[in-house]
Amino acid sequence: MSKYDIVIVGGGPAGLAAAISARKAGVQKILILERDHELGGILNQCIHNGFGLHTFKEELTGPEYAYRYMKQVYDEKIEYKLNTMVMNISNDRVVTAMNREDGMFEIEAGAVILAMGCRERPRGALNIPGYRPAGIFSAGTAQRLVNMEGYMPGREVVILGSGDIGLIMARRMTLEGAKVKVVAELMPYSGGLKRNIVQCLDDFGIPLKLSHTIIDIEGKDHISAVTIAEVGPDRKPVSGTEERYTCDTLLLSCGLIPENELSRGAGVEMNPVTSGPIVDESLETSIPGVFACGNVLHVHDLVDFVSEEADRAGKNAAKFVDGGCKAEKSKEVIELKAEGGARYTVPSTIDVSKMDDLLTVRFRVGAVYKDAFVNVYVDDNRVMHIKKRIMAPGEMEQVILQKSKLEAAGNIKKITIKVEEE
């Protein structure tokens, strides 16, 4: 069995950044395993601009952003294997993978970094009775077809769900000559970024119908029309509001979920809210030496945050390897809790002795909040009180905790992040 200090599962922006930071921290034997035929992950199909504003202070397209990291991986001569699917990770960090040349093989890893990204919610999430004719695609599949294969799925399009991929595809298909008739969103607010609503829909006069859903799909072999209706506060269709649109394509943009079959198989403890692993301040999962970052941990909308998070995972994995790959039981663990509007936090626990001087805690809110406060409580004392003009489920929030302050407080049981009126 071959041995590596660090094995990284997934060669998207998270895997690449983790590899580079581990190398910079001095780790020699690093291997990236990627099931696709190229590095770069989902960014290869995201040909639009808007990546890297935080990191590079310029607006790159997805492939350009990915290449900045791929180049560093090449320059650092970090090993990677393409067309290689990881099949299993054991709880003592033996990674089983498969490809054409090597067949099935096993690697003993000092540390493992999970960077498998996420996938689109399956269309079973679509609660529509009737047939499932051809012409229904997830927005991400359509993006791959149009941008990578140069294949247009159709000419008359309806989109369900206003997540960013759906919005981006509305513009993309319009530019390629299709008629995008409407974007219907079940919720009373859009899950996508404001900028995308303006530049992908408003620019082309594509209507966005909030609190609307599809109640009927017509066409036996191929989709020919859909019916859209308004939904009430109970999310049930309101009769009399039905509108019929003829179309040959329906795109579903119903959100993303972390890809965690491998993590579950390894016995990693999961967070039911994020569908990602539960991690501590070092981004280490419940299995010692197994770290997670990027969309496999929780779904990100900005790749810059993915790279930053992965950089930390790489550093911490390097520390673990340096320390002889021994599981160190934390003595004092502070629990991080999300309450009152905040849905989850990453990380879930903090060991102050292991944390960096500054620790970024990321979370999302469950609804749109205007003029609300993000309050941080250490046990029962409020220690941070941050006014926010607006918070929305589509945008990730963060607070930064200082090690010195937590040390000074001493003997803390839990830290709570709450979204409150005051």
Added chain:
Amino acid sequence: MTELRELTCIGCPMGCQLHVEIEDGVVKNVTGNTCATGDVYARKEVTNPTRIVTSTVVIKNGDKPRLSVKTESDVPKKAIFKVMDEINHVVVEAPTEIGDTIIENVADTGVSVVATRNIGKR
């Protein structure tokens, strides 16, 4: 002649509804913005709206079927479809590197269309 335009500011997630008063092509007043960014955005957006256009072109003898491209800087919004038309008529030959010029002065905008990925020869 006074004209009123309604816009959504994209400066931050607030997404303020902006009301812009235009008189003979000159912005007279912007309201509805919460901060200065909204004012700047509204003035630019009604007088000279611009966008970066991204798409793909056909590539021959490449190890991938499509080459992704972008306008090197933003182009006037009203030129978007002309830019797309030119992009759709281009066929390039592999290999390409990020930054290679694919079309010079696309649709007479003075802006070039450049490659956004490296594609090797098949």
